[in-house]
Amino acid sequence: MSQAVSTAEDYLAAQRLANLPAVGTAWLDIRRNQARSLLEGVGLPTPRQEDWKYTNIRPITRSTFDPVSGSSGWNDQDFLESIQLPGLNSYRLVFADGILVRELSSCDGLPAGVTIASVAEILRADSAKLENLLGSALPTSPHGFTAMNSSFIADGAYLDIGPGIVLDKPVELVFICACAGEDRLGMPRNLIVGRPGSHASVIERYLSVVEARSLTNAVSEVILEEDAQLTHQRITDESSRSFHVGGLFARLGGDSRLDACSITLGGSLVRNDVLVNLDASGATVDLAGLYLARGRCHIDNHTHVVHNSPSARSRELYKGILNDRSRAVFHGRITVQAGAQQTDSEQNNQNLLLSREAEVDTKPQLEIYADDVKCSHGATVGQLDEMAVLYLRSRGIGESQARGILTHAFAGEILERIELDNLRLHLDHCVSHRLSSVERVVS
Amino acid sequence: MLNVENLNVAVADEPILKGLSLQVNAGEVHAIMGPNGSGKSTLANVIAGREGYEITSGSVVFEGQNLLELAPEDRARQGIFLAFQYPVEIPGVNNVYMLKAAVNAIRKHRGDEELDAIDFLKLVREKLKLVEMKEEFLHRPVNVGFSGGEKKRNEILQMALLEPRLAMLDETDSGLDIDALKVVASGVNGLRGKDRAIVLVTHYQRLLDFIVPDHVHVLAGGRVLKSGGKELALELEERGYGWVEQSVSPSAETAL
Ligand SMILES: Nc1ncnc2c1ncn2[C@@H]1O[C@H](COP(=O)(O)OP(=O)(O)OP(=O)(O)O)[C@@H](O)[C@H]1O
Ligand SMILES: [Mg+2]
Numbered sequence: 268m269s270q271a272v273s274t275a276e277d278y279l280a281a282q283r284l285a286n287l288p289a290v291g292t293a294w295l296d297i298r299r300n301q302a303r304s305l306l307e308g309v310g311l312p313t314p315r316q317e318d319w320k321y322t323n324i325r326p327i328t329r330s331t332f333d334p335v336s337g338s339s340g341w342n343d344q345d346f347l348e349s350i351q352l353p354g355l356n357s358y359r360l361v362f363a364d365g366i367l368v369r370e371l372s373s374c375d376g377l378p379a380g381v382t383i384a385s386v387a388e389i390l391r392a393d394s395a396k397l398e399n400l401l402g403s404a405l406p407t408s409p410h411g412f413t414a415m416n417s418s419f420i421a422d423g424a425y426l427d428i429g430p431g432i433v434l435d436k437p438v439e440l441v442f443i444c445a446c447a448g449e450d451r452l453g454m455p456r457n458l459i460v461g462r463p464g465s466h467a468s469v470i471e472r473y474l475s476v477v478e479a480r481s482l483t484n485a486v487s488e489v490i491l492e493e494d495a496q497l498t499h500q501r502i503t504d505e506s507s508r509s510f511h512v513g514g515l516f517a518r519l520g521g522d523s524r525l526d527a528c529s530i531t532l533g534g535s536l537v538r539n540d541v542l543v544n545l546d547a548s549g550a551t552v553d554l555a556g557l558y559l560a561r562g563r564c565h566i567d568n569h570t571h572v573v574h575n576s577p578s579a580r581s582r583e584l585y586k587g588i589l590n591d592r593s594r595a596v597f598h599g600r601i602t603v604q605a606g607a608q609q610t611d612s613e614q615n616n617q618n619l620l621l622s623r624e625a626e627v628d629t630k631p632q633l634e635i636y637a638d639d640v641k642c643s644h645g646a647t648v649g650q651l652d653e654m655a656v657l658y659l660r661s662r663g664i665g666e667s668q669a670r671g672i673l674t675h676a677f678a679g680e681i682l683e684r685i686e687l688d689n690l691r692l693h694l695d696h697c698v699s700h701r702l703s704s705v706e707r708v709v710s
Numbered sequence: 711m712l713n714v715e716n717l718n719v720a721v722a723d724e725p726i727l728k729g730l731s732l733q734v735n736a737g738e739v740h741a742i743m744g745p746n747g748s749g750k751s752t753l754a755n756v757i758a759g760r761e762g763y764e765i766t767s768g769s770v771v772f773e774g775q776n777l778l779e780l781a782p783e784d785r786a787r788q789g790i791f792l793a794f795q796y797p798v799e800i801p802g803v804n805n806v807y808m809l810k811a812a813v814n815a816i817r818k819h820r821g822d823e824e825l826d827a828i829d830f831l832k833l834v835r836e837k838l839k840l841v842e843m844k845e846e847f848l849h850r851p852v853n854v855g856f857s858g859g860e861k862k863r864n865e866i867l868q869m870a871l872l873e874p875r876l877a878m879l880d881e882t883d884s885g886l887d888i889d890a891l892k893v894v895a896s897g898v899n900g901l902r903g904k905d906r907a908i909v910l911v912t913h914y915q916r917l918l919d920f921i922v923p924d925h926v927h928v929l930a931g932g933r934v935l936k937s938g939g940k941e942l943a944l945e946l947e948e949r950g951y952g953w954v955e956q957s958v959s960p961s962a963e964t965a966l
Binding site for chain 1: 802
């Protein structure tokens with residue numbers, strides 16, 4: 268068996284050969300080339316990089332994945348029906364390995380002033396629209412995967428919610444790892460723009476058709492202008508053999524509000540990066556996260572909230588439930604820039620270890636360059652409250668059910684924030700199902 | 711019904727119960743009194759199956775069955791109930807959810823059909839009336855933010871729903887106002903019957919005015935020092951525990 272180790276060069280070579288949309292568009296060529304140089308310079312992440320200290324991507328680099336830049340023709344209506352959220356009425360775009368599947372997408376009845384489209388189509392037809400938006404919310408020094416995503420930009424969802432529009436239905440973006448056993452790499456690149464005073468709710472779902480090895484390298488940029496509100500739900504539930512690197516990069520204007528909830532239910536190695544820049548006063552971000560880790564999976568959440576302006580508010584609560592020999596990483600960074608007075612920021616990470624072999628590394632990091640601020644953070648790693656377990660058992664509830672109830676309650680604090688009833692019920696069901704038998708940890 | 715014989719229990723190698731014996735027959739109400747730290751809660755907890763106690767010798771037999779080898783949930787399913795001295799708060803779990811899970815676990819064990827949400831709500835509403843609790847308590851997380859008295863009522867609500875054969879109440883009367891005390895008493899009296907037994911751990915005669923016991927025991931230094939009828943409680947109220955301890959063992963120190 269050859270232990271091929273793939274490198275940034277492999278992906279740079281693949282990029283050169285890829286048939287990407289709107290090549291020849293000057294601004295886009297420049298951006299893709301800049302991203303190429305970035306990737307060349309920084310390479311794929313290694314544990315020597317501070318932000319990847321606890322997450323070794325060797326399982327990913329053991330294979331060379333094949334970047335997808337055009338449609339494979341996959342359009343399995345039955346599969347789509349099987350994963351439909353019961354009762355959820357949405358505008359929907361479906362992507363197979365990062366490329367839009369038009370036949371499975373439907374945005375009928377979209378109000379005037381709202382665009383829900385494929386990034387590839389917009390780039391081909393009217394690329395100037397995206398020139399000032401695409402890439403504008405990215406971190407200044409992105410890691411190798413984000414740079415890789417920017418060097419391709421093959422497709423993804425483009426949402427533009429016009430001024431003052433309150434979108435009547437949620438937008439559901441379904442990203443499917445569609446090809447079995449082919450080591451495919453999907454790189455959706457999404458752009459969500461909330462114009463002044465608009466309201467919208469977006470659900471990003473990442474799923475697999477079969478239990479196959481795949482890599483998803485997804486980037487979503489969110490730009491909220493004054494007074495805009497966005498509820499963003501990101502649900503990662505790919506196959507247990509999948510690798511997933513995801514980014515949510517947002518910049519928030521005055522009095523805007525972003526509620527982002529990230530739920531990781533499956534995958535063998537998952538890394539999520541979140542960056543939120545609070546660029547004007549009155550902006551509010553609420554980050555919530557829930558990760559369920561089982562088997563030998565590894566889930567890493569890196570979040571960074573940057574207060575660039577005075578009087579902005581950030582809240583963050585990430586909760587993790589770890590079983591078996593799984594591993595989780597949480598790194599929550601908060602930066603309060605000089606001049607960002609009256610910043611109000613809270614961060615919390617709580618982890619429940621259900622097995623002695625599970626492990627978590629949690630690290631809060633506050634960088635405060637202003638003096639009139641309110642910042643707090645906390646992190647806990649613990650087991651179930653044995654007194655509560657006994658209390659339930661002494662009422663006749665069996666031990667594994669008692670542990671299941673308490674574990675589910677731990678997750679409930681995140682799930683109950685999801686306002687869409689159908690989505691919440693679905694997730695609640697998924698979580699219950701996965702926690703249905705929680706055995707005792709002998710400590 | 712319940713037979714505790716020569717029970718010795720230690721916590722962290724420190725003996726707490728030292729050769730305790732107690733017999734409770736069906737239909738009886740027993741009151742256990744005794745100074746702080748004498749082992750009353752320890753006894754109740756050991757019977758209910760709480761972990762962390764080392765049973766060094768002795769036996770606890772309930773209806774011919776060795777309780778000590780049963781898991782706490784199995785004891786509950788056999789009909790043992792303990793209203794805890796300090797009920798646990800469980801954030802994130804709705805009271806009604808726990809109550810329904812408990813009732814159905816016990817029904818299932820008995821071979822009865824599990825109740826659906828509607829039938830359960832009917833049942834629980836009836837019992838809420840009995841303990842004079844508002845329905846909103848059903849939808850709050852178990853005991854979280856409940857006042858001391860509300861927690862105790864919630865224990866009685868659970869008892870009323872589960873209809874145990876042997877109900878033990880560990881200082882359920884402590885900290886209750888007179889109305890709440892009457893509620894607890896009527897809950898307990900409503901459960902009294904020839905097939906059931908009740909053990910009340912209490913410091914106060916006050917409760918025993920409403921629930922008249924058949925037997926009163928004084929527990930001190932990990933043993934039952936004296937047993938008697940309901941008059942014993944009155945005598946204790948008047949004279950404290952010192953005289954009991956001295957009359958039994960002249961060398962014992964005065965505890966109160
Ligand atoms: N888990 C424990 N760890 C250490 N000591 C314990 C533990 N449980 C009980 N004890 C000790 O055992 C003794 C008896 O405690 P117990 O709670 O049974 O007393 P009690 O009679 O119920 O008192 P009270 O009237 O104050 O409720 C006390 O000295 C107590 O400190
Ligand atoms: Mg006690």
